[in-house]
């Protein structure tokens with residue numbers, strides 16, 4: 057099939073590359089000059105395991121090409137994905153300007169029958185809104201083509217995006233149009249062979265499914281962070297509690313980790329957007345609002361622990377080593393990452409910070425540039441130079457088994473803050489370090 061994908065971010069580029077890899081001809085439309093310049097050299101402008109090889113292979117085979125605007129990328133397409141950003145507005149509402157912009161461009165350029173696939177995470181009513189914009193633009197041009205908009209939320213996770221896309225649990229399609237659904241079934245056929253994964257539902261249910269799924273996962277994390285606080289107060293260990301809970305098959309072990317709070321480009325904004333949607337519907341999503349506020353508070357937790365530890369001397373003039381900047385391992389995405397809150401709070405308190413992340417250093421430089429008090433260093437040992445304390449914020453594999461004796465020799469105050477409960481407190485203490493985890497009294 058001939059496929060166009062608008063937006064070559066984490067979702068759009070993975071979608072494009074995976075469809076190209078099974079033989080479709082895919083055009084990616086990307087308006088960001090930095091991203092398009094890299095893509096034209098078959099380079100992926102962000103870190104996602106396996107994606108560079110996939111893009112290079114399909115660009116080389118002429119199954120993928122990259123253009124700057126929809127007018128160049130849409131003619132001849134049978135399916136056009138919208139995979140643009142839907143960042144949060146201050147009210148929590150999803151900013152739909154990129155989706156509206158993409159819809160208008162499609163309406164101005166469409167030249168034949170087309171299924172438009174709304175893949176961006178967007179509130180209930182977006183399919184109807186996109187359809188309305190396209191119809192209006194076609195009417196303004198005096199043309200009439202069969203164009204149908206289908207909701208197809210994306211459930212991939214950064215860090216394992218290709219696997220999630222090609223072997224995901226389900227493929228949700230929100231549409232009442234049989235012909236559009238048939239086109240989508242045909243497009244997804246290579247990823248739907250082992251067993252039936254396609255779930256067809258009405259557009260509103262499909263749109264809400266995505267928000268509900270992300271909010272559920274965020275709820276588990278905030279719940280565990282709340283229980284971690286209680287564990288600290290009453291003398292329990294959240295890691296023992298987590299194991300005791302997770303074996304219960306009604307609960308399961310995923311997303312039960314207490315830590316530095318959830319971040320990334322999805323959970324924080326999707327939780328807020330669900331709460332906003334409820335308010336718009338005249339309801340109050342009390343649980344969802346609490347999930348968000350517990351998380352905001354949790355993102356301050358590491359700073360509070362560090363400040364409490366150094367309360368006598370104060371943080372001014374102290375140097376804190378930070379391991380991990382990305383919001384989770386295997387990505388360079390720093391959107392809403394807990395490391396940002398921590399580092400801003402440390403700098404605000406007069407501390408100096410030496411920070412390292414295995415892949416997010418470019419993202420960190422773009423975020424902070426030259427920032428007084430902050431040094432972005434080349435490797436994990438480099439962060440320890442002259443440091444009083446170490447805090448681990450992202451659970452990269454490379455941080456899981458450091459040489460604690462070496463750490464004890466390097467850190468002036470001989471103290472570590474384990475924001476992801478990666479380490480065994482007893483082994484850390486045996487090396488002569490003080491240990492602070494999350495929810496471990």
Ligand SMILES: NC(=O)c1ccc[n+]([C@@H]2O[C@H](COP(=O)([O-])OP(=O)(O)OC[C@H]3O[C@@H](n4cnc5c(N)ncnc54)[C@H](O)[C@@H]3O)[C@@H](O)[C@H]2O)c1
Pocket residue numbers: 062063064065066067068085086087088091124125126139140141142154157158161175176177178210211212213214321322
């Ligand atoms: N990142 C994830 O893990 C993930 C997972 C599931 C769903 N989602 C959702 O998918 C959507 C996209 O997320 P993302 O992380 O890929 O976003 P992103 O910000 O990385 O990428 C979006 C891209 O779209 C481009 N763009 C916007 N308007 C355009 C236009 N008119 N023409 C050409 N390019 C345009 C932007 O320049 C940007 O590069 C969001 O709604 C997000 O919530 C993201």
